[in-house]
Amino acid sequence: MDFNIAQSYIEKLPTFEDLKIVPKIQELIAQYSEEIVSEYLKEIVNKRHKKIAGAKSIESIKNLDYSFDYYIEKLKENLIIEKGRPVKEILNCLGTIYSKYIGEKIYSEEIINDFKMVFTSYNNLEYNEEKGIDADIDIEINNLFSQIIKGKDFVLLNNLTSAIYLLIETIFKESNIIIGLPETIYLNEKIGINEIIKKLSSNVRIVGYLNKTDIKDYENAIDPNKENVIIYSEMFENNIDGIKRVDLSELENLKNTKVIYITNKAYYETDSMEIKNIGINFLDVVNNFSDLKILELSKLGSFPETGIITGDRDIISKVKENSLYKMFSPNRETKIIFYLTFKMYLEKKYNNIYINKCFSITNDELKKRNRKFVRNLEREIGEYVEIGFFNGNYMTLDDSMNKIYNFEREVIFIKPKTLDTAKIEKRLRNGSESILCWIMDKVLVFNLQLLSDASEEIIIENLSKIFLENKL
Structure with a gap:
């Protein structure tokens, strides 16, 4: 069969990453563990890819089922037959909210039900009754964000690594980039912040020590002949005993510099003092911190894993014009869950959000x-x-x-x-x-x-x- 025809059918196949975040597969991950589900899901994806690539004629593949349901049902069959046990409920007595043993991401029942509605009936994400056309999920998310961002803009990307990479690649590739040693942390995406930036720029200066980083270390690294950018992060990964860091306010007062603030500790709204004690209020971050922020809301906000860049409209516009932007954008399923979660917060239903339910009992x-x-x-x-x-x-x-x-x-x-x-x-x-x-x-x-x-x-x-x- 002609290579180009085969390739056109291969492009119809969902990727392993796309499938993993589908709610029904998330439910299977919660029941069987991520390791087991990933093993069988990769096998199913690879078999379907090989079947199309090795097809002798178009007739043998044109009527194949290309829907997500095919993979879900095939996965269930494999789990039941090869593991010899049915899909079942997990009762988590470990006290661990997000665990590799039970699935790293769990959403509230209301969000899962709303997500299913998007794919089974017309609604404001699928159909605009006045215009009679499909509505754009990006516009819907933008409408929600515009209610809380004061004079700024944002871009939603598929993870924190993509957000850091795209912002530096688009705006600051030729700048003098200054990173304090405490900021050189290893992210969940299996790469360090400094490694991401070094792939893009040779103008990277790492300053200070783990047990002592002073404002003078940053001052001495400033290049008067270049634009200077300081990377500052407040992450779960870099809150380690013994680390001495410079306050963000001191860095923002340095002349001839810009600060990129990165955090995965933001929560949106909660009644839990325990969450507030370890987290940072999302609204405070987007409206009061440095001009450029990169945020990840999956831990304390129960959003799907994404990376959000917020900043001046001209900078965000340039990021969206980058040819890599579409490649780093979340898939539609992630965007819809992000939208539904955000909507619940704005409708003051935040006590129904999974993370808040977990902390509802003192x-x-x-x-x-x-x-x-x-x-x-x-x-x-x-x-x-x-x-x-x-x-x-x-x-x-x-x-x-x-x-x-x-x-x-x-x-x-x-x-x-x-x-x-x-x-x-x-x-x-x-x-x-x-x-x-x-x-x-x-x-x-x-x-x-x-x-x-x-x-x-x-x-x-x-x-x-x-x-x-x-x-x-």
Whole structure:
């Protein structure tokens, strides 16, 4: 078959990255883990690619199913057949909000339902009744952003790395770029900020030390013959004990310099003091910090992973004119989830956002829930176990983060008198509902922070079944 014809059909195929963020596949990731789903999804994508590339005639491929549903159903088949277990609910008793074990991104039920509506019926993202034409999701997002940005503009990109790369490549490639050593952090995209910039410019100066960086280090690095740009970041990754950094306000007061402020610690709106204590208010950042900002809102805002550049309209306009802009733009599914999340915040429904729900129960409220749970559990299996409580930093935002971002919570421990703890944990994990808990010193540890009342009943039922089946 002609190469160009085959290539035209290959271009219809969704990429692995496109498929991974589809909500139904996100649900499978939450149930089976990202590693397992990624393994089978890549295999399905590669097989479909090879089938088209090796086709002898157009008739053998023109009627293939090119929809996302094909990949979702094929993935389900593989997971059920090859793993020998059905898709099931996960009950997260780990106390970890975003975890590689249960799927790194979780959205609220309302957002998932709204997302499904976009693809099953006409709505304001699909159809404009007055004009009778498809509405542009970019315009819809822009309409929301314009409500909060004062005299500035923005551009939405697929991740933080893309945002840093595109801004430097478009505007500051020939500038003298100054980076304090504490800013040379390694991002989740598996690359360091300094590495991104060094790929684009030879005019990079890294100044200071980890344990001492002074304003004079920046002053001495300024080149009077060039435009000077300082990279300053407030990231989860660079909040490490012992690092001494220069305040942003001092850098902004330096003459003949511009500051690019980068953060992934922004939250949009929350009632949780714990989120506020570790985060930075999004509205404060976009309206009060340096002229140029690069923001990532997935951790404390529960947005999909993206990179947002905000700044003067002329700079943002130049970024959008860059030939790389479209390549670095998020896909449509990501944009729609971003829009729906943003819309919930602006409609003051922020307590329904996943991250805010996770923090809606205080430690004192959790203790009351724990005692009720233990009373019910003791009635069922009290003679077979020792049950108690202990406190510690047992609620985690992300299992890849520094432990300084853990939160104190009371957890429940269950110590079997006769049965093997590891076998109980394995049976809970592999049951019809997958119950995930910790094992510490031969005791089972449960954090109920992220569970509903119905989920607690399921845990008690499963534990009762295990112990009563094995009673001596």
